[in-house]
Amino acid sequence: MTSTLQSNKPGLFLQQIVDSSATMFWMTDAEGTCIYLTQVKTATPEQRAEFVMRNWVDLIHEEDRVLLGPLVKKCWDAREAYQVRYRLRRSDGAYRWVMGAATPRIGGDGKFEGYIGSVVDVTDQSTTFRSTRIEFAHQLAASNSTDIITHHAPDSGNYLYASASVKKSLGYEPYELVGKSAYQYIHPEDIPNIREEVERQMRGNPPEVLEHRVRHASGDYIWVSSSITVLIDPLNGTKLGAVVISRDVTRERQAREELMLSEARLRSLMNLSSDWYWETDHEGRFTYFSDGLYRLLGALPSEVLGKTRRERAADPNQPGLAAYEQRCAARLPFRDILYSSYGDSKTRVRHSAISGEPVFADGVFLGYRGVGRDITSEIDVARQLEYLAMHDVLTGLPNRASLFERLQNMLSTRGDDTVGVLFIDLDRFKEINDAMGHVPGDLLLREVARRLEKTLADAGIVARLGGDEFVVCVRGSVDRPGLAALAQKLLDAMAQPIVIQDQEVRIRASIGICLCPEDGATRELLFQNADIAMYQAKAEGRNAFRFFEPEMSVRMKTRMAFETSMPRALENREFELHYQPRIDLRTMEVLGMEALIRWNHPRMGRISPLDFIPFAEERGYIKDIGRWVLEEACLQARRLGELSGKPLRVSVNLSARQLDQSTLGADIRHILAQSALPPDLLELELTESALVKDMDATVATFRSLKSQGIRIAVDDFGTGYSGLAYLGHFPLDTLKLDKSFVNQPGGENHKVIKAFIDMAHSLGLSVVAEGVERAETLAFLHAMHCDEAQGYLLAKPMPVADLEDFLRNWQPPKSTQP
Known part of the structure; x- marks a missing residue:
């Protein structure tokens, strides 16, 4: 075929081809001579010889000829494929748009054997769409895209063309594929899907992207994403072949599969974990929970899904619920909010730490998602520790720390009331404890505590400081006679026989008494003076009570000096x-x-x-x-x-x-x-x-x-x-x-x-x-x-x-x- 486009008078045979709206396929030898023409099956050799570029060019619109000439010459000289859209003049003087495409034919030995091409009428809109698809494919090929561009013969699927990128993606030279069926390279399990896509398009459906496996030159299969466009003769609806644009998606596929596997593992672990994942809609209603929550609550999904946290709350006034609702209303994330809800019954409360973040799509609020962690045991332990921090383990009475706190509150809010402090120390308890043992001694202390509580009732505070020391605090219209009567009642209650391990024990005590504000206005001074009065009661014979007197502090200071x-x-x-x-x-x-x-x-x-x-x-x-x-x-x-x-x-x-x-x-x-x-x-x-x-x-x-x-x-x-x-x-x-x-x-x-x-x-x-x-x-x-x-x-x-x-x-x- 000549390397330049020259204008010659076209023959009758070529004009008949131009006037026809049918799609034409052609093939030339290495010299550019047409050796095959599908438009006219009965074309004589002389007629086929007339189908050369110098005769064809006179039928091309003058504007298109200027653009078409340099492109075709460049591609033919370089043995490259091309695809162009141009106008052909009909015998009535009108022009019709056609898409011309040509691809070099490479033999099995790698030698150039000629060109194969097509001329498709693209005046019709649907054909224009398909031809645009072909044009785009060839443009990709011309720009050295990594996408694989291939033309295939109808039915057999033989490669008519393969872009240079096939080498990078599949490891084949383009000439190694031409003339061979694509089906021998496609994974057998994916062939039915390919054929189904071709048949689907033949029924008039638009193309869809398929993922399938293709055998690499190494023998391994890679995953490709293919967009297949079936070429259909617009006149008779027959298949003319197909153009396929493929892209290597092996890594994407692996990443996607790993992500799916990771999500499956995560979901499995979350279902096995005591922690749980949750989601709510824009109204705050639960739409999803992982299995960890159901196991924890002993509840069915139907009992939880569709509910709000307020509906599930054990206490609607709990601070954690208010904090959760405030954060949600402001569309803000939150972390480790303490929330308490009912379990499988209205008597079983579970405590959890919940964290979450809002979910948006295109600026629209969809709801919340987050995680939850059961902290019931931690809360129970914390509350137990809090109780132990403020109560005596042996007797259950308030301990020293609790007494100090409660007495301080009593003093700060007393107004014009009098506060009385009675310091109680059991007489010779150590001798009893040593003689009977520590277990009976503990039982004795518990009984003393019970009797003190019963005698005082709700009139004040009873606390154990430690060892055999107890303190009673009362507030109100109390005076010395009233406190003396109370002290005697306490002594009488403790003096009653106590049977411990079948042995009768009688306990006595010494009590020191002081009043606020008469003997001191601070907690520390009141304890000190009551302690001094208690020691005076012991010094004077025990089993008695004494009120604090100022001179007692002199003796006590001497004792304190001795102590240090x-x-x-x-x-x-x-x-x-x-x-x-x-x-x-x-x-x-x-x-x-x-x-x-x-x-x-x-x-x-x-x-x-x-x-x-x-x-x-x-x-x-x-x-x-x-x-x-x-x-x-x-x-x-x-x-x-x-x-x-x-x-x-x-x-x-x-x-x-x-x-x-x-x-x-x-x-x-x-x-x-x-x-x-x-x-x-x-x-x-x-x-x-x-x-x-x-x-x-x-x-x-x-x-x-x-x-x-x-x-x-x-x-x-x-x-x-x-x-x-x-x-x-x-x-x-x-x-x-x-x-x-x-x-x-x-x-x-x-x-x-x-x-x-x-x-x-x-x-x-x-x-x-x-x-x-x-x-x-x-x-x-x-x-x-x-x-x-x-x-x-x-x-x-x-x-x-x-x-x-x-x-x-x-x-x-x-x-x-x-």
Whole structure:
């Protein structure tokens, strides 16, 4: 075929073709000679020879010829496909629009064999639509699009044309496909869908996009999205072939399948999870719930879907519901709103934390979607913790924190009312608890709490501070007589017998009372003063109540000072021993001394043991203090004995608390060994009350100490039980007559002293008279054969340095010499 478009007079045969409205297919050889023409089946070789471009061009509209010429020449020279729309002149002078398309024919060996093409009348609108589709396809091919453009023969589906992009997408050269059926490359399972689409278009339906699989040159199948346009002869309706535009969608398909799989997994996990997904419409009615909610509520979808949160709410006034509705009304997202709804019954409430966001489409509000999480157990635990934080676990009464809060509220809102605070401490509860065990002790505390609540009724607050301490607070027109009556009622209620584990127990209590504003206006001051009054009630005999008096606070401040100072007193070496010599009344020589402790407080000065020893016993400090006294006294006694050239016995007081220590015997053995003091030079003094507290245990302890050679003395004899029968039970060495007997004048008293001395001697005990202050008393004691004496007449208690001088310079007064 010529490479230029030249105008020649067209023959009759070509004019007949132009005048026809039928679609024409043609084919040329490599030289451009027409070797096939479908318009006229009976065309002679001479007629076909007339179908060359130089003859055809004269029939083309002059305006189109200018545009058509360069395009056709370029494509034919480059062996490229082309598609053009132009006008042909009919024999009557009118023009009709046609679509000319041509594609190079490539042989199996890759050589150029000619062109195959078509001329389609596109004057008709429907044909114009189809031809536009073809034109678009060729334009894509011409622009090196990645889309695959192919022409196919009718029925067989043989490739008539394949765009260069087929190499990139399918791995084939275009010539490898031409002449072969497309069906041998399409996946067998997808062929029925392809054929159905062709038949559907043959019935006059518009094209639809199909996704199907095509075999790649590698042998694997890829997914393509194909738009198939079936070419139909407008004259007779027969199939002329098809134009297919395909695009590789393998990755899109995989991504879509992975997304679907991911959504399926997510939906499965959400259905298995205790959490749930929810959706509502624009009216706030539920349209979807995942299975987690149905399992949680034990409800059917019909019971939930179509309902609003307000209709499902356990409490329509709950803050979470109001917050949810406010956010929804403002079309705002929300997170972790607490919401409570009914479960499978109106008595079962479930708590959840809900989060959500609004859904819009093209600016139109569609509703909400979000997630929910069951937090019922967390809420229950939180409420339980809140209850435990404000209540005593054992009794269920308000605890210290709750009491402080409620009393503060009572004080801040009292107006002109009086507030009364009663501080209650059970008497000797520790002894009961130790004797019966902790479980019965807990039962006892519960019963006490119940009785206090019952007695007070709704007249005030009953709380447990801890241990065996309770507090009652009342407000109103209360005064001292009224509070006294209430305190007595509480004491009477607690005094009633309590049967615990088949054992009858009677409990007593001490109560301290103070009033607001009389005794204090603050919570802290009221508690402090009530506590002080309670300790005063205990000090005065227990099982009683006392009102706070200002002077009580002085004693309490002293106790508070002891509380803070005593733990560090030993470490700071604040304790000191003074010694009072004991004189042998037969020889008037110094036999030994009694060790007496003193506390040199850095702020309070010197404190008497009568003031701090009871506190030390009460608080448990006496063990460490008593051990220090023994260590110090034994060391000094050995040293003083060496200084004086003769052995000196030291007497040390033991408290009842020290006697209870199981390690007492071992501790004393260790102290004696460390000090190198012979055991017979140590004498331990105990009061009568300490002796009889637990006679069997005391006897066993004394025998153990006596076996070591240690001497045992009864201090302040005659002030306790004033009995003589018990003396025979103990392995004693000495009786110390209390100064209250020694210093009483009169004959009757002398008879009592003589009787004590004679009795002691008959039992093999020596007698020491304490508190000797007058010479006549000393003379009487000597006449009664009293063994030893000590007192201010002979020597006052003194520090160890003064005692050293006393021992060196001791001379008995002349009036005291025998």
